[in-house]
Amino acid sequence: MFKVGIIGGGNMGEAIIRGLINSKTVKEQDVIVSDISQERLDYLVNKYNIAGTDSSSRVSSLSDIVILAVKPKDAESVLSPIKENLKGKILISVLAGTKIQKLKSLVPEAKIVRVMPNTPALIGEGAIAVSFEEDISQQEKETVLNLLKPLGEVIEVNESLMDVVTGLSGSGPAYVFTFIDALAQGGVKGGLSYQDALKLAVQTVLGAAKLLKETGEHPAVLRDKVTSPAGTTIYGLHALEKGSFRSTVINAVEEATKRSKELG
Numbered sequence: 001m002f003k004v005g006i007i008g009g010g011n012m013g014e015a016i017i018r019g020l021i022n023s024k025t026v027k028e029q030d031v032i033v034s035d036i037s038q039e040r041l042d043y044l045v046n047k048y049n050i051a052g053t054d055s056s057s058r059v060s061s062l063s064d065i066v067i068l069a070v071k072p073k074d075a076e077s078v079l080s081p082i083k084e085n086l087k088g089k090i091l092i093s094v095l096a097g098t099k100i101q102k103l104k105s106l107v108p109e110a111k112i113v114r115v116m117p118n119t120p121a122l123i124g125e126g127a128i129a130v131s132f133e134e135d136i137s138q139q140e141k142e143t144v145l146n147l148l149k150p151l152g153e154v155i156e157v158n159e160s161l162m163d164v165v166t167g168l169s170g171s172g173p174a175y176v177f178t179f180i181d182a183l184a185q186g187g188v189k190g191g192l193s194y195q196d197a198l199k200l201a202v203q204t205v206l207g208a209a210k211l212l213k214e215t216g217e218h219p220a221v222l223r224d225k226v227t228s229p230a231g232t233t234i235y236g237l238h239a240l241e242k243g244s245f246r247s248t249v250i251n252a253v254e255e256a257t258k259r260s261k262e263l264g
């Protein structure tokens, strides 16, 4: 069994640790985390029964695979001192907007994997895109994909598509939260309490998404099944079309993608 090190035990670092431990992908004794905050380390070590240290150097020398989960601005200061330790090892980066080429320039002899998760990864329901550097074997790719699986749905994409991924699934939870809130407010307008309306709206989105995933049907097919002639749903859908709903969503993804490119 290989050892996994996590540098940066913040939100995403903890989500990864939780996924690895709960899914039994890695044993507790094979996980080590580093963080600059002793309080954070104590919390993670006690909660997950893993090893903790304030030294990224220790993590990188003791691990076979290292996951980098610090803020993008800290990448250089964290990686430069440990580049020797990372020789021949897999470095998985979850840093938004930080390209493989940039990471490779900091740690030339590591095998770089770039991952773009979203916040539902915190509860194992993330949408996760992964890009690999060229010089990585099929077996190494599979090891990485298996490590990421407990965080949610994982797909491999060409790195050139990472900005679109950011605009779609990275920013996507915020779009969905906004839609859910609006759906609930529609219920409030009709007389429901916000609390009840929100429960119905959340479950509607969750249920529709699950139905889509489990049946594997095209969304238009499932939509047509609930759209009876002259029924309520076609009136609602017409109102959405009048408000350019689909065009607005497409624009949202496009704008967020542009912004991701600018930031990168």
Ligand SMILES: NC(=O)c1ccc[n+]([C@@H]2O[C@H](COP(=O)([O-])OP(=O)(O)OC[C@H]3O[C@@H](n4cnc5c(N)ncnc54)[C@H](OP(=O)(O)O)[C@@H]3O)[C@@H](O)[C@H]2O)c1
Residues within 6 Å of the ligand: 007, 008, 009, 010, 011, 012, 013, 034, 035, 036, 037, 040, 056, 069, 070, 071, 072, 074, 077, 078, 094, 095, 096, 097, 116, 117, 118, 119
């Ligand atoms: N959260 C998300 O949903 C999400 C989604 C996609 C990508 N990401 C990426 O994931 C990365 C982490 O995000 P996050 O939300 O988890 O941020 P976060 O909660 O701030 O986690 C970063 C952690 O790293 C620690 N740290 C800073 N410098 C360090 C060092 N030299 N050695 C070890 N630990 C160090 C920080 O400590 P201090 O707080 O004391 O500085 C903090 O605990 C970011 O690069 C972000 O782009 C996050």
